[in-house]
Structure formats: structure tokens, C-alpha cells
Amino acid sequence: MKDKKSPKTRLIARYGFSVAVILAGLILNYLEVGSEFLGFSSIGSWLVYVGFIMMAIITLQLISKKKRITDERAEFVASKAARISFVAIILFAFVVMILDGIKPIQISYSYFMSSMVCGIILVYLVSYKILNRKY
Amino acid sequence: MENKIKEIRKSLKMTQEELASTVDVTRQTIISLEAGRYNPSLELAWRIAKALKKKKVEDVFDLN
Numbered sequence: 001m002k003d004k005k006s007p008k009t010r011l012i013a014r015y016g017f018s019v020a021v022i023l024a025g026l027i028l029n030y031l032e033v034g035s036e037f038l039g040f041s042s043i044g045s046w047l048v049y050v051g052f053i054m055m056a057i058i059t060l061q062l063i064s065k066k067k068r069i070t071d072e073r074a075e076f077v078a079s080k081a082a083r084i085s086f087v088a089i090i091l092f093a094f095v096v097m098i099l100d101g102i103k104p105i106q107i108s109y110s111y112f113m114s115s116m117v118c119g120i121i122l123v124y125l126v127s128y129k130i131l132n133r134k135y
Numbered sequence: 136m137e138n139k140i141k142e143i144r145k146s147l148k149m150t151q152e153e154l155a156s157t158v159d160v161t162r163q164t165i166i167s168l169e170a171g172r173y174n175p176s177l178e179l180a181w182r183i184a185k186a187l188k189k190k191k192v193e194d195v196f197d198l199n
Contacts, residue, residue, distance in 0.1 A: 069160065069161050071159070072164075072175070073160065073173050074164075132163075
């Protein structure tokens with residue numbers, strides 16, 4: 001099944017989103033909203049940083065010479081890895097709920113969520129690599 | 136599902152890379168198919184049969 005969006009449209013959308021993130025960061029900094037956030041001076045500075053990282057990743061993918069073929073096996077492996085990641089999130093949430101019940105978790109919400117996002121990406125990556133060898 | 140991709144491909148003196156580019160998949164997919172680790176979709180099976188100069192999908196793939 002072919003993706004309806006053309007690569008150019010997707011590229012514009014991705015660049016547009018990273019620019020929007022940077023602009024949001026600049027606006028928040030201008031309005032002096034928020035205090036220290038995840039090691040940054042403010043949420044605005046963090047958003048500007050994230051926006052530039054996103055832009056750098058998109059640009060690196062764009063200039064990369066490596067041709068990427070996404071065939072049906074890759075899609076099959078990706079969907080299985082996504083399902084494993086989904087189950088991992090549910091199990092993790094269950095464990096966190098129990099742990100929070102035993103002893104309330106004291107870490108900040110932003111730190112917890114950023115760690116969780118990194119964890120999900122890691123689970124996805126590991127399961128993808130394993131499944132890619134299996135199938 | 137069993138298949139005869141490897142035998143037919145070798146008889147046609149075709150490399151995995153050539154077959155992969157003909158049917159627009161990665162070489163890794165051809166390796167997986169030949170090893171029987173992955174069952175292709177009907178569309179891919181049809182494309183492979185065509186690339187291997189077979190008229191029917193059943194000439195390449197056999198449902199056991």
C-alpha cells in the first residue's frame with residue numbers, strides 16, 4: 001500500500017513543525033513564561049533546542065546518500081515492534097501505578113515523561129532489531 | 136509456506152540483489168523469503184513469480 005503523502009509534502013510538514021517549535025520557544029522566552037526546565041533556563045529555551053535538533057535530524061536525513069527502501073517486510077517488522085512497545089507501555093504504567101501506591105513518586109512530571117519517551121524509543125529500537133533478524 | 140525462489144533464481148543466474156531491485160524490496164527480504172522466515176503478501180508473491188519468469192504464483196510458492 002502506498003503512502004498518499006509525497007516525500008516533498010512530508011518534508012515541508014516536518015520542517016514546518018520544527019520551525020513552529022522554535023517559534024513557540026522564542027515566544028515563550030519573550031513572554032518570560034516558565035522557570036528552569038529539564039536542565040534548561042526555561043521551557044522556551046528547551047523548545048528552541050528541541051526545534052533545532054529536529055531540524056538537524058531532518059537535514060541529515062535529507063543529505064544522506066543512503067537509499068532507504070521500505071518494503072512490506074520492514075513494515076511488518078515495524079508493526080510488530082510497535083505492538084511490543086505498546087504492550088511495554090501498558091506494563092510499565094501498571095508497574096508505575098503499583099510503585100506509586102507503595103511509595104509516592106517524587107520526580108517531576110516533565111522528567112518522568114521525557115524518560116518514558118526515551119524508554120519507549122529504546123524498547124521499539126531493540127524489538128525492531130531483534131524482529132528484523134527473526135523475520 | 137514453502138518456496139522455490141532460490142532454485143529458480145539460481146537457474147536464471149540471477150543474484151539476490153538483482154531480484155530484490157526487480158521486485159522493489161531489500162536484499163534482506165529476499166534472504167528471509169528464501170530461508171522461509173517470511174511469507175510474502177499476494178502482491179509481492181505475484182511480482183516475484185513474474186520476475187522469475189513464471190506464469191503462476193504456485194510455480195514458485197507452495198502452501199503446505
